[in-house]
Each structure stands twice: as C-alpha cells, then as structure tokens.
Amino acid sequence: MYVNARAIIERQTRSGLEILVQVRDKPNQPKGLEFPGGRVEEFESIKAALYREVLEETGLKIKIIKGDINQRVYSNNDGSVEGLMPFFVYQTIHGPVDSIGFIFRCEVEEGEAAINEESYGHQWIRLAILEEMLKNTPDAFDFLTQGLLDYYCYWVKVNC
Template sequence: MEAFAKPAVAGIIEKEIDEKSYILIQNRCKESAPNEEGLIEIPAGRVREYENVYDCLRREIYEETGLEVTSIVGEDESTVLELHGQRIVNYTPFASSQCIDGNYPLIVQAFICRVKGVPLHESEESKNIRWISINELGKLLTIEPEKFYPMQVATIKKYLRSKMII
C-alpha cells in the first residue's frame, strides 16, 4: 500500500527582553516516540485535513505551550484563491524540512511568530517549556546538536544564521 508524507507546521516564537532576543524551546514528551524523549524542539504539529496552515500553527502552539499567537511573519502576504469549488492558500514559510528516512514521514513548514501570555511549564506533548536567548541557543546547538530533535536542526540553524549568531 502506498503511503504519503504528512504535512506539519512549526513555530519559531520570538520575544525581546531587555533588548535581547529569545525564542521558546521545549523538550519532547511523546508516548509514540520514546527514543526522542527529552530532545529540544520548537512547538510543532501536524496539519489537519483542510486546515489552514496558520490556523494549525496557532492551534499547535496553544495546545503545546498555552500561548496565543498574535502575529505570524508572512501571513499578511499570503493569498487565498477560490476556484472550481476549491479554496487554496498560497504562503511562504520561513523554512521547510522533509524527513526522508526515519520515524516520521513529515514535511514541516516553519514560521516565525510572536505570542502573548505565559507559557505552561509542561503539556501532554512537551516539558520544560522555556525562553532561551538566541546566543545561548546558538552555543548549545553548536556544542551539543545531538540534544535537538533532528527534524528541526536545519531550521533552527537557518534562523540563528539570519540573526548572525552562527
């Protein structure tokens, strides 16, 4: 039987504190993937059938962190086409990654966003939800890349390069 990759989204959640840049990270906690327990990740999850990617990102971030997304970079530039009984959203993510071998046949579209609220300490799918300075994140990723969820390493590196951290 033919199988297909599953679409997903991820959020690089930015925050400024005393003129320092931070992003939100968490540790994976998924019963379906015990070998990934504790790996550092950014919030992410699968897109439901016919769910707009921006709505999915808002839902996943809220479910995993308790935070409400207030803005997503590029959302205001997206377009929706309605034609022949179909609604199509055209968008540009910050980064895209595809798992071509391993545990999950995912294609993940990552977006940069901002939120409001106070993050949960943990949820059903994540623990140790916290803000980390991008400088500290860059050091950690450089010294101990094995501590990160592989699907997101290239995306986080791209983000840090865009901020001239690595």
C-alpha cells in the first residue's frame, strides 16, 4: 500500500480560480493529467513529503497551505507522531494501485513550473474548465485524479 501527499495548487486570476495540473507518464498506465504529489517516504512527515513532492514535480515552492492544518508533533523516547488536518483524505478502494493519500490546498511562490524526469505539461486551468473536462472527457485524467477532482469540485460548490 502506498501513502501519498498531494497538492491542489490554486491561484486566483481575473478569469477565476485556476488549478495547476501536470502530465505524468507512468509505466503500464495511460497518460493523464494529475495533481502534483507522491509517496511519503519511510518516517518522513506528511507535510515534508508534500513540500518535497511539489518541488520535485513542479520546481515550485509551496508558499501557503490553505485551511487550518493544526500541525502538532508529539515526541517521547519511543518515537514521534505528527498530527495535522489536511483538506481531505482519500483511499482507493478499487483500481490498479492500493493507496491512501492526504490532499492539501496550496499556493506556490511565483515562477514557472519546470519540466523534469517525473512530470511535464504543467498548465494552469480554470476550475470551470477542469470540471467540464471531467464531465465530458474523464479519460483526460488518471483514475485517481478523476475522484480527487470530483470531490474538490463538490466541495467548492458547497463552500464557496
């Protein structure tokens, strides 16, 4: 089972809320748009994994994690435990990969996303267009991003 930290990177523009997506080319899986993020390494904090994965995949540094994440670390002689409140948590219950992940709404520092060996095709897309793409051409996204984007669009409609 994989444990992941992923970012929904937002920016507000004159034309509306935009989200950063990227193309990942994974072996034995169709190409698709997805949110930046990836695997939490052994004994790495979830928040540290989020910062690392976003930087590795986009070349951008997280400026703000939106919402109240209430990060707290408890340590004693036996170890340390990180507690925080992400935007939402997901678990795949069917599909090609068994994973659990933590999603955070973020803003990044100014700059252009960089192409690297892990990802390319970074683009800012208005949320309304992403929602339309999900409805009309869901295969433009990998299976996981389809579910994450569906939840995010639902949340935006209920809360904004």
